[in-house]
Amino acid sequence: MSQHSAPAPGAGPGTEAERLARAALTRLIEPGSVLGTTAVRVWGAVRALQILSGVDTPGPDERQELSLVLAGEGTPLTERTWTRSLEGWAARTASLAPERDLESLGRLGGGLLVPGDAAWPPGVEDLGPSAPVALWYRGGGPVPRQESTLAVVGSRDATAYGQSVTRTLASGAAARGLTVMSGGAYGIDAMAHRAALASGTGTPPTAAVMAGGLDRYYPAGHEDLLREVSGRGVLLSEMPPGTSPTRHRFLQRNRLIAALSGAVLVVEARWRSGAQNTAGHALGLGREVGVVPGPVTSPQSAGCHRLLRESPAVVVTDLEEALGLMPGGLGTGPEPGSGRGPGVPSAAGSGTESPDARIHDHLTVEELLVYEALPLRSPVPVDRLCAVAGLGPGTVMGTLKKLQRQSLAEQHASGWRRGPVSHG
Amino acid sequence: MSQHSAPAPGAGPGTEAERLARAALTRLIEPGSVLGTTAVRVWGAVRALQILSGVDTPGPDERQELSLVLAGEGTPLTERTWTRSLEGWAARTASLAPERDLESLGRLGGGLLVPGDAAWPPGVEDLGPSAPVALWYRGGGPVPRQESTLAVVGSRDATAYGQSVTRTLASGAAARGLTVMSGGAYGIDAMAHRAALASGTGTPPTAAVMAGGLDRYYPAGHEDLLREVSGRGVLLSEMPPGTSPTRHRFLQRNRLIAALSGAVLVVEARWRSGAQNTAGHALGLGREVGVVPGPVTSPQSAGCHRLLRESPAVVVTDLEEALGLMPGGLGTGPEPGSGRGPGVPSAAGSGTESPDARIHDHLTVEELLVYEALPLRSPVPVDRLCAVAGLGPGTVMGTLKKLQRQSLAEQHASGWRRGPVSHG
Secondary structure, eight states: OGGGOOOOOSTTTSSHHHHHHHHHHHHSSSOHHHHHHHHHHHOHHHHHHHTTTTTOOHHHHHHHHHHHHHHTOOOOOOOOHHHHHHHHHHHTTTTTHHHHHHHHHHHTTEEEEEESSOOOOOOGGGGGGGSSSSEEESSSSSOOGGGGGGEEOOOOOOOOHHHHHHHHHHHHHTHHHHHHHEOOOTTTTHHHHHHHHHHHSSSSEEEEEEOTTTEEETSSSGGHHHHHHHHEEEEESSOOTTOOOOOHHHHHHHHHHHOOOSSEOOOOOSOOOOHHHHHHHHHTTTOOEOOOOOTTTTTHHHHHHHHHHHHOOOESSSSHHHTSSSSSSOOSOOOOOOOTTTTOOOOSSSSGOOOOHHHTTTSOOOHHHHHHSSSSSOOBBBHHHHHTTTTHHHHHHHHHHHHTTTTSOOOOOOOEETTGGGGG | GGGGGOTTTOTTTTTTHHHHHHHHHHHHHHTTOOOHHHHHHHHHHHHHHHHHTTSOOHHHHHHHHHHHHHTTTTTOHHHHHHHHHHHHHHHHTTTTOOHHHHHHHTTTTTTOTTTTTTOOOOGGGGGGGOOOSSEEESSSSOOOEEEEEEEEEEOOOHHHHHHEEEEEEHHHHHTTTTEEEEETTTHHHHHHHHHHHHOOOSSSSEEEOOOTTTOOOOSGHHHHHHHHHHHHSEEESSSSSTOOOOOHHHHHHHHHHHHOEEEEEEEESSSHHHHHHHHHHHTTTTEEEEEOOTTOOOOOHHHHHHHHHHHSSSESSSHHHHHHTTTHHHHHTTOTSSSSSSTTOOTTTTTSSHHHHHHHSOOHHHHHHHHSSSOSSBBBBBHHHHHHHHOOOHHHHHHHHHHHHSSSSEETTTTTEEEEEOOO
């Protein structure tokens, strides 16, 4: 090890210096920067901060170790990348103030989570080299457990249909104790949070992952909603206070939603959309992705249908199917005392079928042939039924008796006709 | 061979006696009866008719040969089944009048197709033991070629949405020269036929497979439509004139639609439905099945979503995707001079996206970082952009020049801001 690489005493994992360094690094490194996060993993947070902020330069051993790890991850480090990255970090060094950031979020009822903390969500480690160096949180609720967290995401310009389906599925999932996670945006996200707050029993009922700093609520129009989410749930972000959400950060935020959840449900999504981006991250992480279909004439469902055509995402039409996405097969059985789950107006429910159609399903082919041969009104003799059904008299008589026991056939003086069940 | 099994001279394949026997057998055997069709295959049509109609009894060799073939097909013949089947056939023997049936359909501009006829559709042979013994036809159009036939099927009680999507897809497919095949029923079927008649260029533009005899139009409310289908297209059925469509025959009719088509498109289908039955047959025959999704709140789409969850059927949202179902990859390329196909209001079309979203897709991460850092109105100096983007001045300047060439950035005396493309 070169002389440059000796970390200050007490700077290792779990120390206050480490926490402070990671707080600073959340401002220095853009989310998802593999070079930045790998430097932290290889050198440790305190040493990485020294180097990335230009306080010190890496020794040859340190450079080599970093290069080897990056090459092993398939992202070899070129001199040009290193120089340009250093330039970028240097441009931000003047703004570093981790104590102030920690204090600022502390005053707002939040703080910083770093790897090793009891509340550090293990799911984000599935992101590998692009795992966040730390997570800022704000709110009264605990960080949700991945296994019981369902992400519900979708279009900002949701339709009434998308809003309605989101309300049904998110309140159902929240009422079953799941945490409903989303991005706090307009449209589907907002409805998911609201529905979870209204009927949630989970700890927390809902959580929002933000693309910018947690000192302010974004979008501004959601101040009340996000205040409520942070009150009863929790807000999370890898960005320090004061940072604004950019498009790049929105896209990187989506990887966190995927990593923090047990499964992702996309309710509405345009052909190109952030929700599809979240779904892509989730599939890459091995999370189940469910997709709510919609009219093919609705641009807000085009991204959903695209996912169904081009990815292993599965169709979700009701609460049970949504719960079935969760690891461990949550909700694979029907809710006691209900057809297919609580409060969900399922398109697949038994109420949508005529009694006739259901009766037929239980009949054998022979029974069906005789049943179909029976007139609705005027009874006919057995030989007539034989000719129509194409069965012998013995078979027809035996079958008629069976149908009679199910009230599907009725015997009269002049012969047989259909029974009361079949047209009642 | 026993003395019973010697066929009359001139009773082999291709003879008039054979054609007459098959005409009679269509009345004797219920559609899809493996025992009946296997007897015809093993003994020949003329001899099978003698035995099944009770004119003669099979010799020991004949019984054994039939038993062996049936056992090989996984449906061993028991004495009880044989006796009961003979009873059933006997009940219908008195009504056999093949000459009358042939004459009757001939007068209506139709006739009978038997295996070996030039127009016999080879696709039905994919049904194996349950292939029809003959097919009745009626109409001016030829029997369509399987490779250029798309079946479009769905709910009788179609919604306005289902009707509209059917019209779009069926007219598009018909305009591209495909034959649109369906079942002549209310709802989706009727719309599919109508749309194909209106814009079809294929030979024939449309074809209907009926569950009953072709001497009358069923349902009666479709007399005008079916008359037009038989005028410019063709009606097909395995049932002889005078027979009524029963539920069993509807289900068996569906296997013919699947076998006669290159692919099946289900537009709307209830949780339990005939369209799903057709789709199941098609999948079993190795035909591609496409499914149009719809609102999860619509019972008419529940069967479509069920197919998507439980079968290899694929989502279809527009004409190109529908054409892509066809064997040989018909329609996999876009129509010249159009985005995604003629006349289809595709949800995925470029018109649904803001120009902004499309611009972003072509930017590198660095360009995106700088672009996001640019203010919409008041220009800012480069060092400010460096701090916001987290990039060095060299990188930012180089990137700004690239963005400027794409009109995404604009240089002013006081610095840089977004260019005209990004918010125009």
